[in-house]
Amino acid sequence: MKFKHLIVAAALAGTVFAVPASAQQTITVNIGSSHPEANIWAWAMKNGFQPEVDRLLAEKGEYKVNWVESYGGTLYKFTDTREAVRDGIVDVGMVGTVWEGATMPLQNVTYFTPFATGDHELLIEIFDKLTDELPELRDSWAEQNMVHLSSLITDSYDIYATFEVNTLADLQNRKLNAPGTSANWLRDTGATPVDGALTTYYTNIQTGVTEGTLSFASGILPTRVYEVAPKLTRVGIGSMYFGGIAVNKTFFDGLPEDVQAAFRAAGKETSKRHGAYVTEKATTAITEMQAAGLEIRELPEEEKRKWVNNLPNIVEPWLATGGEPAKTVLKAYFAALRERGVEPLRAWDEGL
Secondary structure: OOOOOEEEOOOOOOOOOOOOOOOOEEEEEEEEOOOOOOOHHHHHHHHHHHHHHHHHHHHHOOEEEEEEEEOOOOOOOHHHHHHHHHOOOOOEEEEEHHHOOOOOHHHHHHHHOOOOOOOHHHHHHHHHHHHHHOHHHHHHHHOOOEEEEEEEEOOOEEEEEOOOOOOHHHHOOOEEEOOHHHHHHHOOOOOEEEOOOHHHHHHHHHOOOOOEEEEOHHHHHHHOHHHOOOEEEEEEEEOOEEEEEEEEHHHHHOOOHHHHHHHHHHHHHHHHHHHHHHHHHHHHHHHHHHHOOOEEEEOOHHHHHHHHHHOOOOHHHHHHHHHHHHHHHHHHHHHHHHHOOOOOOOOOOOOO
16 A cells, blocks of 8 residues: 555665665654644644654664654545545544544444543543453454554533523524534534534634534634634533544554554553643633633533433433443443542433
């Protein structure tokens, strides 16, 4: 496949000299995303994964990587992240499982269990562990010709809109961007969900296609959506497992063992850096957006509970479609939350 080759760094075309056994080998790796480097997920790839792979390989001295970067959607858009890595358009990429409800449904468990936790760093820890330990999750990546390396998350989802939200009644007849399965969070609220992504929200709201979005601070700041949706209502829908940094499995299987090990170790380190970075960005984003005119209010606790308790059992269709694997993932996820002292606002695992 194109780009899938080792280049002996010391070898030159047409040379008659033998390459010493100790010569460092260069591996060309195509890496990319549908989002720009300022985005929290692409940032994790560029500033976490790549330098950590470089560092680990430099310690061994046998291999190094020539990174061919295609960030910012230059090769594919947000609707094609899975196919891009699966088919080898890139070797390593950001895969948004939030947009893959039909092909990778198990990864979307957090989107079917809102109001569970707002601790995004905890969520990364849980999903790195679950993806390593649960065959149901690990194998579903392999079935798509991918190897999961690092968990990608969001900070907590809230409402950024052109209008105030003081009660659930304020959502009546409103149109809000709600990507993929997050549309379920608006069920029976009176609001209409419209699909989209961070790369489309600004234009959607500016042109009146929508009146706001369900989103998170670290994503809203770099896309400047707050300029067209200057009213933030904190509703605490929670942090979400968005997807992962993944490597094309065919490519990965052909790598030397030391490079495979570096990829896996770099993935774990990237998860930690990603979590810390999101914490930093979510905090500074609110400060910066407030200074730019963002108005912030808190949805009253009784309205939050009314919201989550009035939702239909949105996890039930997901469980019915996913069968026993879905039940296993949901039980493991909620058990992991409770083991860490978190009690979700609604027990979506009740009765399993």
